[in-house]
Amino acid sequence: MNFKIATIDDIEKVLELHAKYQIDTINEEDKKDGFITTAFTKEQMIDLITKEQGLFIAVENERVIAYVMSACWDFWSRWPMFVYMIEDLENLEYIGQKLTTKNSYQYGPVCVDKEYRGKKVLEKLFDFARINMAKRFPILVTFINKINQRSYIAHTKKIGLEVIKEFSYNNNNYYELVYDTSKKLLD
Numbered sequence: 063m064n065f066k067i068a069t070i071d072d073i074e075k076v077l078e079l080h081a082k083y084q085i086d087t088i089n090e091e092d093k094k095d096g097f098i099t100t101a102f103t104k105e106q107m108i109d110l111i112t113k114e115q116g117l118f119i120a121v122e123n124e125r126v127i128a129y130v131m132s133a134c135w136d137f138w139s140r141w142p143m144f145v146y147m148i149e150d151l152e153n154l155e156y157i158g159q160k161l162t163t164k165n166s167y168q169y170g171p172v173c174v175d176k177e178y179r180g181k182k183v184l185e186k187l188f189d190f191a192r193i194n195m196a197k198r199f200p201i202l203v204t205f206i207n208k209i210n211q212r213s214y215i216a217h218t219k220k221i222g223l224e225v226i227k228e229f230s231y232n233n234n235n236y237y238e239l240v241y242d243t244s245k246k247l248l249d
């Protein structure tokens with residue numbers, strides 16, 4: 063398995079994996095192990111790759127088996143929920159800094175294909191992505207839907223993200239989480 067920053071040629075395979083676990087197209091029996099809320103177009107992926115170098119993938123036998131997206135807040139501001147999160151950043155403080163769009167970025171969505179879950183692919187890809195993003199930002203910010211317990215456990219217990227607040231948006235309840243990107247690598 064290798065980890066890389068995705069290029070335009072990887073988009074089709076990433077969107078295939080994304081569709082498998084996105085809320086509108088996921089199989090009913092897979093929902094209990096987590097799902098992705100946000101839908102993406104090919105154009106948005108192109109922007110993420112060319113403007114942000116923010117698509118990180120794990121590849122095995124030419125298959126994309128996991129991805130992590132990460133980008134500055136400006137990239138995410140085309141989705142209303144992120145605008146809501148951006149407006150609230152100044153009310154939050156972490157590692158002695160008031161959060162801003164300059165000192166933090168938004169991590170996620172993230173997805174690991176089901177045969178590869180529980181095998182540390184998430185931890186390795188997380189580290190690969192955040193080491194790259196740490197060159198630009200000291201603080202990672204993300205959100206997890208409270209019904210996505212698998213993602214919550216993986217990110218808090220295994221990776222060590224910290225809950226900074228809880229909020230509701232569009233009748234869904236979320237944890238907002240943060241992470242210091244300069245932390246030592248996970249085992």
Ligand SMILES: CC(C)(COP(=O)(O)OP(=O)(O)OC[C@H]1O[C@@H](n2cnc3c(N)ncnc32)[C@H](O)[C@@H]1OP(=O)(O)O)[C@@H](O)C(=O)NCCC(=O)NCCS
Pocket residue numbers: 083094095096097098099170171172173174175178179180181182183184210211212213215216220
């Ligand atoms: C969320 C996700 C990235 C986590 O990666 P993972 O490799 O599955 O994580 P792990 O298996 O290492 O850890 C998950 C933990 O939750 C527990 N868990 C498993 N299924 C669970 C469930 N249905 N409900 C609650 N907890 C669950 C596991 O037991 C495990 O903890 P343990 O190893 O201590 O037992 C992956 O499951 C995934 O891609 N899901 C679909 C998409 C998604 O939800 N993405 C995140 C939202 S953007």
